[in-house]
Amino acid sequence: MDVSDILASHEAKQKAVTVEKxxxxxxxxxxxxxxxxxxxxxxSYDADREEYLMSIARDxxxxxxxxxxxxxxxxxxxxxxxxxPPPTTQLPRAKPLPKPKPPTKWEQxxxxxxxxxxxxxxxVWDEAKQEWVNRWGWKGANKDKEVQWITEVRANADVDHxxxxxxxxxxxxxxxxxxxxxxxxxxxxxxxxxxTSSTGAPADRKRQIDRTLAVTRTSTASMGKFDRRLEGEKxxxxxxxxxxxxxxxxxxxxxxxxxxxxxxxKEPSTKKTKSSESSASDVLNxxxxxxxxxxxxxSAALAREAGGGKGKNFKKGKR
Amino acid sequence: xxxxxxxxxxxxxxxxxxxxPKEIEDPRTAIFVKGTHAxxxxxxxxxxxxxxxxxxxxxxxxxxxxxxxxxxxxxxFWSQKNDASMFVVGQSTKKRPHGMTFVRMFDYKxxxxxxxxxxxxxxMAEFKTPxxxxxxxxxxxxxxxxxxxxxxxxxLKSMLMDFFNGEEIDAIHLAGLEHIISISLGPTPPTMNxxxxxxxxxxxxxxxxxxxxxxxxxxxxxxxxxSGTRVPRVELTPMGPSLDLSLRRHTEADAELWKxxxxxxxxxxxxxxxxxGKKRKNLEVDEMGDLRGRIHVGKQDLxxxxxxxxxxxxxxxxxxxxxxxHDDPMLVDDEGGxxxxxxxxxxxxxxxxx
Numbered sequence: 001m002d003v004s005d006i007l008a009s010h011e012a013k014q015k016a017v018t019v020e021k022x023x024x025x026x027x028x029x030x031x032x033x034x035x036x037x038x039x040x041x042x043x044s045y046d047a048d049r050e051e052y053l054m055s056i057a058r059d060x061x062x063x064x065x066x067x068x069x070x071x072x073x074x075x076x077x078x079x080x081x082x083x084x085p086p087p088t089t090q091l092p093r094a095k096p097l098p099k100p101k102p103p104t105k106w107e108q109x110x111x112x113x114x115x116x117x118x119x120x121x122x123x124v125w126d127e128a129k130q131e132w133v134n135r136w137g138w139k140g141a142n143k144d145k146e147v148q149w150i151t152e153v154r155a156n157a158d159v160d161h162x163x164x165x166x167x168x169x170x171x172x173x174x175x176x177x178x179x180x181x182x183x184x185x186x187x188x189x190x191x192x193x194x195x196t197s198s199t200g201a202p203a204d205r206k207r208q209i210d211r212t213l214a215v216t217r218t219s220t221a222s223m224g225k226f227d228r229r230l231e232g233e234k235x236x237x238x239x240x241x242x243x244x245x246x247x248x249x250x251x252x253x254x255x256x257x258x259x260x261x262x263x264x265x266k267e268p269s270t271k272k273t274k275s276s277e278s279s280a281s282d283v284l285n286x287x288x289x290x291x292x293x294x295x296x297x298x299s300a301a302l303a304r305e306a307g308g309g310k311g312k313n314f315k316k317g318k319r
Numbered sequence: 320x321x322x323x324x325x326x327x328x329x330x331x332x333x334x335x336x337x338x339x340p341k342e343i344e345d346p347r348t349a350i351f352v353k354g355t356h357a358x359x360x361x362x363x364x365x366x367x368x369x370x371x372x373x374x375x376x377x378x379x380x381x382x383x384x385x386x387x388x389x390x391x392x393x394x395x396f397w398s399q400k401n402d403a404s405m406f407v408v409g410q411s412t413k414k415r416p417h418g419m420t421f422v423r424m425f426d427y428k429x430x431x432x433x434x435x436x437x438x439x440x441x442x443m444a445e446f447k448t449p450x451x452x453x454x455x456x457x458x459x460x461x462x463x464x465x466x467x468x469x470x471x472x473x474x475l476k477s478m479l480m481d482f483f484n485g486e487e488i489d490a491i492h493l494a495g496l497e498h499i500i501s502i503s504l505g506p507t508p509p510t511m512n513x514x515x516x517x518x519x520x521x522x523x524x525x526x527x528x529x530x531x532x533x534x535x536x537x538x539x540x541x542x543x544x545x546s547g548t549r550v551p552r553v554e555l556t557p558m559g560p561s562l563d564l565s566l567r568r569h570t571e572a573d574a575e576l577w578k579x580x581x582x583x584x585x586x587x588x589x590x591x592x593x594x595x596g597k598k599r600k601n602l603e604v605d606e607m608g609d610l611r612g613r614i615h616v617g618k619q620d621l622x623x624x625x626x627x628x629x630x631x632x633x634x635x636x637x638x639x640x641x642x643x644x645h646d647d648p649m650l651v652d653d654e655g656g657x658x659x660x661x662x663x664x665x666x667x668x669x670x671x672x673x
Contacts, residue, residue, distance in 0.1 A: 010547075013546055013547040013548050014548060016546050016552050017546045017548055017550045017551070017552050023464075030487065030488075031459070031480060031484050031485075031487075032456060032457070032458045032459060032484060032491070032496070033458070033459040033460075033461070033480060033484065034458070034459070034460050034461070035460075035461045035462075035466055035467070035476075036460065036461065036462040036463070036503075037463075037464045037466070037467055038462075038464065039463070039464050039506075039507055040462070040463055040503070040504060040505065040506045040507060040532075041506075042506040045505065045506055046506075049535075050537075050557075050561075053462075053501065053503050053535055053537055054537070054539065054555055054557065056460075056462050056501075056503060057460050057462070057499060057501035057503070057537060057539055057555055058553060058554070058555045060460035060462065060499070060501065061458060061460065061499045061539075061541055061553045061555060062552070062553045064458055064460070064499075065458075065496070065541075065543075065550065065551070065553055066550045068491075068493060068496070069493065069549055069550045069551070070549075070550070074490065076492075078492055079492055079494060080492075080493070081490040081491065081492055082490060082491055082492075082493050083489065083490050084488060084489055084490060084491055086487070087487060089477075089480060090581060090583075091477060091480060091481050091485050092423065092425060092430060092477075092481075092572070092577065092580035092581055093344060093425065093580050093581070093582065094344055094347055094404035094424065094425065095340040095341075095344065095404070095425070095426055096340055096425075096426050096579060096582070097340060097342065097582055097584055098339065098340045098341060098342060099340075
């Protein structure tokens with residue numbers, strides 16, 4: 001039996017679907033990408049560019065599809081799905097990696113003690129009603145004591161003891177406690193706002209309280225003058241005013257004035273940038289500086305003075 | 320900087336949650352921005368690119384005074400506002416005619432940029448050929464050795480991969496592959512041979528972009544022909560658009576920012592089995608390794624169930640019968656067939672007669 005022509009025909013078929021290149025093509029099936037690292041053939045590129053580009057694209061597509069068709073598949077309602085391997089090319093992420101959720105105080109405690117969380121079902125079985133009811137919430141089982149029509153009361157209970165109200169108050173208190181703990185967990189997890197150096201240390205806390213106290217003491221109509229003094233309360237210390245010395249060295253005076261002038265030299269900032277500029281640590285208030293330096297006449301007058309009458313000539317010129 | 324919003328209802332909470340960073344990210348959304356003057360060519364090219372990028376594309380229809388290489392604050396604002404992490408800015412000036420800038424963002428900040436000039440283009444409409452379905456994933460083809468060796472082209476490749484195909488997926492339906500986007504370069508100039516480029520690139524980053532070869536972007540639809548083997552034979556048909564681009568200015572990513580952007584999540588094996596970090600509810604793998612799902616079916620209203628239609632079962636039937644019986648109980652006894660519909664009919668007639 002001669003199988004040579006069968007083999008030959010098979011080879012011919014294979015030839016149609018295989019791509020021969022000097023440098024084998026790099027295939028990244030995860031991103032459906034193929035990279036052809038062979039140098040561009042200048043002759044065929046110049047001869048017929050579109051034809052050449054299409055031919056190399058065809059080779060690339062053929063190689064990529066051969067790789068994709070050889071991947072393992074799983075069935076789905078829409079047809080077979082090829083399982084892609086993870087991509088080999090590394091692309092930068094668009095957002096940073098998600099941060100792990102900060103643990104609550106209970107979670108920290110449970111971890112330290114080795115307590116495992118047992119998840120409670122939301123529904124509980126009600127023997128009386130013979131059905132599943134919510135543990136809490138709408139028609140929740142935690143309100144049973146409040147809705148039952150008869151309640152046992154101790155013999156020595158107060159005359160005005162209302163068992164329904166007592167049960168409701170207790171439940172509301174539990175909810176409030178939980179909410180408070182939730183808020184504390186959130187506050188603990190929050191990063192400190194920029195600018196505050198409070199580390200939660202007692203000294204910091206004391207300073208904060210002192211400051212709040214000082215503000216409240218001067219917050220009455222009489223600025224605290226006629227308030228009743230508490231025992232052991234100290235007199236408030238005010239802020240001492242500080243003045244620049246009347247005589248300073250020529251060098252520092254010069255540098256200060258030059259700082260003003262360099263600000264004046266700049267182009268007037270547009271509306272948009274103004275807000276950002278003023279927010280940046282700007283010691284000098286330019287508007288005020290111009291007003292004082294020009295004695296209230298404005299920057300244009302100042303420029304005219306500095307230019308020595310150039311302003312008039314400028315006006316006549318072409319605009 | 321946008322104000323931070325605290326969600327007030329479940330819907331806005333879901334929207335904000337969808338914007339939070341994920342381990343496996345969604346494809347990048349691209350915003351197409353026109354500069355102060357974009358010009359006909361750039362406008363049309365951006366439209367074509369948008370057609371390829373849809374549905375992850377947002378178009379800004381108005382002109383904007385934005386210069387990405389000088390001030391990126393607008394881009395950062397838009398990125399945050401629209402939750403988009405890529406920009407294509409079209410700008411045509413006398414010095415740099417028909418320019419398009421690809422900008423990639425990380426954490427709403429500019430990561431890197433690459434400017435290209437559109438030298439020549441042909442729209443999709445000019446090719447009278449079948450087009451790929453919008454939203455289908457394209458295959459990508461890069462052809463030149465420079466995509467591996469030259470930093471400018473390495474960046475371009477990474478940028479275009481992110482633009483067209485930057486989503487990690489774990490499976491694909493092979494019949495859905497309809498088109499391939501081919502990015503190829505012109506012939507490599509002799510000064511930039513493989514041996515010299517790496518050296519040159521490391522020494523001088525500011526080389527003249529005009530010496531770089533041109534970039535040809537072509538899109539083709541694929542036809543799969545039977546080959547007699549498992550792998551089909553591929554034929555291509557030009558689909559358009561076809562663009563000839565030349566590289567211009569660029570900025571590399573800041574090293575520190577790039578390092579942060581390249582961080583990979585540690586995926587547990589279980590997560591990989593369960594669908595690559597995406598949250599899939601009500602699915603679990605049992606001890607036998609079978610995937611099991613739970614379906615929640617709403618309670619069925621059996622009162623409205625349609626059973627066999629019979630006259631005797633009609634609503635309001637019982638009261639009439641009761642009336643008739645009340646009038647003349649003797650007749651009913653004679654008849655005997657209570658459950659018979661016809662008997663009931665006759666009975667009523669008699670009752671009336673009586």
